[in-house]
Amino acid sequence: xxxxxxxxxxxxxxxxxxxxxxxxxxxPECYTSAEFYEFEKxxxxxxxxxxxxxxxxxxxxxxxxxxxxxxxxxxxxxxxxGTLRAMSSVCQHRAMLVAEGHGNARGFLCPYHHWAYSLxxxxxxAPAMGKTCNFDRKDVRLPQMKVEVWMGFIFINFxxxxxxxxxxxxxxxxxxxxxxxxxxxxxxxxxxxxxPWNWKVMFENNNDGYHASKLHHGPLHDFVPSxxxxxxxxTPADAGFLRYNGTLxxxxxxxxxxxxxxxLFPSLSDADRNRMTFxxxxxxxxxxxxxxxxxxLILRADGPESLEQDTGLLFAxxxxxDPGFQHKLDMNMAAAGxxxxxxxxxxxxxxxxxxxxxxxxxxxxxxxxxQGQFNRWLVxxxxxxxRRTTRG
Numbered sequence: 089x090x091x092x093x094x095x096x097x098x099x100x101x102x103x104x105x106x107x108x109x110x111x112x113x114x115x116p117e118c119y120t121s122a123e124f125y126e127f128e129k130x131x132x133x134x135x136x137x138x139x140x141x142x143x144x145x146x147x148x149x150x151x152x153x154x155x156x157x158x159x160x161x162x163x164x165x166x167x168x169x170g171t172l173r174a175m176s177s178v179c180q181h182r183a184m185l186v187a188e189g190h191g192n193a194r195g196f197l198c199p200y201h202h203w204a205y206s207l208x209x210x211x212x213x214a215p216a217m218g219k220t221c222n223f224d225r226k227d228v229r230l231p232q233m234k235v236e237v238w239m240g241f242i243f244i245n246f247x248x249x250x251x252x253x254x255x256x257x258x259x260x261x262x263x264x265x266x267x268x269x270x271x272x273x274x275x276x277x278x279x280x281x282x283x284p285w286n287w288k289v290m291f292e293n294n295n296d297g298y299h300a301s302k303l304h305h306g307p308l309h310d311f312v313p314s315x316x317x318x319x320x321x322x323t324p325a326d327a328g329f330l331r332y333n334g335t336l337x338x339x340x341x342x343x344x345x346x347x348x349x350x351x352l353f354p355s356l357s358d359a360d361r362n363r364m365t366f367x368x369x370x371x372x373x374x375x376x377x378x379x380x381x382x383x384x385l386i387l388r389a390d391g392p393e394s395l396e397q398d399t400g401l402l403f404a405x406x407x408x409x410d411p412g413f414q415h416k417l418d419m420n421m422a423a424a425g426x427x428x429x430x431x432x433x434x435x436x437x438x439x440x441x442x443x444x445x446x447x448x449x450x451x452x453x454x455x456x457x458x459q460g461q462f463n464r465w466l467v468x469x470x471x472x473x474x475r476r477t478t479r480g
Contacts, residue, residue, distance in 0.1 A: 092123045098474045104463040108452050111460055116447035119286040119439065125392035131473035132371050132466075133158045137236065137243040137253040137327065139373040139386050140164055142400070144240065145190065145276060146172060150207065153190035156396075157372070157388040162233070163187040163196070164242060167207035172237065174244040175209045175230040186230070190276070196230075205230055239269040241373065241384075256327035260367050263320070263330055266355045267377060272402035280388070280396040283432070285439035287371065287389040288466075290397065293431050293438075294374040294385060295366055295458035297333055303430050308423045311336045311346045312364055319457030324468030328369040329461040338362050339379040342423040348380035349416040351407040368458070370465055380404070381420060393439060 097115075104114050117124055140155050141164060152165035154177055163177040163186070177187045177196075184200035187193075195212065196205045204213035209230035217223055234245040236253045239261065243253055254261070283290065293299075297317035300309060316334030338361045339348040352361070356379060367375040376383040386398040407413060441447055452459060 092117060092121055093127050093474065095474070095478075098471055101467045101470060103449075105460075105467045108454060108457060108460040111452055111463065112449040113452070113459075114288075114463060114466070115449060116442045116444075119288060119442045120393060122392045125389075127470075127473070129158050130477065131469045133246070133389065135245070135247040135250055136371060136469075137245050137250065137369075138371070139241050139243050139369065140174065141242050141386070141398070142240055142274075142276075143172070143237050143242055143270075144273075146242075148192065150192040150194060151190075152187060152193060152196075152207075154185075154187050155388065155398075156390070159390060160246075161185055162244065163230075164235075164244075165193075165207050169208075171208070172235050172242070173208060174233040174235045174242070176233075177230070179203055180211065180228050180230065181214070238369075239264075240272065241269075253327055256325065257369065259320070259322065259326065260328040260330060260369070264365060264367050264375070264377060266357055266360050267353050267382060268355060269375075269382065269402060271405055272353070272382065273405055273408060274400055274402040275408075277398045277400040280398050282394070282396050283435065284394055285435050286393055286442070287387050287395040288462075289435050289438050289442075290385075290387055290395060291368070291370060291374065292459055292462065293435055294376070295331055295368055295462065296456060297331060297458065298453050298455035299434070300333070303434060304427050307344065307346070308342060308426060311340050314455050316363075317455050317457065319461065322461050322465075324464045326465075328367060329458065329465065330368070331366040331458040332363045333366070334363045340364065341378045341380050341420060342427065343419040344423060345419075348378065349419060350380035350413065351404045351410065352379045353404045366458070368462070370462065380407075381417075383424070 103112050138157055141153055145153050146164060146166040149166050149168045149170060152163055154163050161177045162174060164174045166172055177185050179186050179198040181201055181203050184198050186196040186198045186205060195207055202215050206212050211225045211228035214225045236243045238254055297314050301314040312333050312335050318332040320330045322329035340346055341348040343349060361379050365377040372387050374385040382402040384400045388396045390396055
């Protein structure tokens with residue numbers, strides 16, 4: 089990392105953490121450099137809590153699903169005792185993956201050589217290993233990760249010494265508690281989207297109120313104007329931050345009627361119903377919250393200029409039982425799809441621009457307050473990691 093990651097470069101990031109009226113964007117290399125991505129894996133992904141899915145996906149003993157982030161294949165399962173577990177899905181024999189997709193199983197059988205693992209990761213079968221010296225299958229298990237459930241979302245951590253997540257999300261949890269996300273319902277997301285841009289480009293766009301009244305100008309978005317954006321205070325030590333965006337009428341939702349079509353989350357306050365709330369738990373989870381629907385985005389970096397993303401929906405309990413549910417949801421998703429297509433086009437071209445010799449360290453509008461919060465969250469961790477890894 090000697091070419092880019094230096095004391096001078098890390099110090100230069102501090103200009104992105106100033107008050108928004110004086111701050112500038114992160115250097116383009118933070119979005120394009122393979123060297124910086126390797127540094128970022130240690131600064132963020134190896135030690136922060138990473139969202140991998142919903143607890144409802146593994147509701148019963150034997151349920152499992154697979155995912156991957158920063159190149160690490162992971163299987164999440166509920167074992168026969170009811171314990172939720174996250175493990176590497178890499179067989180400890182020859183590195184074949186022991187699980188794919190999702191389903192319900194009594195254990196995991198490596199298809200290559202039939203090494204068998206219980207749902208808690210213990211090796212319970214290894215054919216034809218009797219002549220191998222100093223081998224005891226009781227010494228072998230799939231590597232485990234820490235697991236925490238927050239509001240129905242499953243988070244994992246590669247760092248066994250990481251502090252708990254929930255205490256650092258108290259402010260975010262208080263702000264969105266009326267949605268009762270732990271009991272919200274929704275279908276399992278479809279196949280992950282794969283995108284040719286840096287994960288931060290996606291995360292920033294998800295949280296950018298400045299562009300909304302420009303890029304999305306028209307009847308599908310004008311009821312959520314950029315000038316009604318608010319940014320509650322957060323600190324770099326927090327695990328997440330918020331953006332509120334006021335709406336021109338209560339219970340606004342993305343469809344041609346501009347109003348909620350689906351049953352409302354039952355405990356919402358008047359304040360909740362007169363704004364959209366954007367809750368962000370970097371580096372993996374963004375929530376877009378409306379009175380009748382929550383869109384959640386699970387970002388999974390897999391390279392310096394690429395990511396996968398799971399896109400899911402949550403609704404009030406019982407909402408999906410409405411006979412007209414799918415038709416109403418189709419109206420919402422037609423509008424959301426048009427808006428998302430605009431965002432995707434921009435994200436792709438921003439990544440192209442970031443590779444340019446003319447890519448700037450630009451200045452911010454007050455309507456980009458969430459970017460300032462994100463920068464402070466990032467740079468705090470970059471700085472700590474550089475100090476830790478170069479100490480002595």
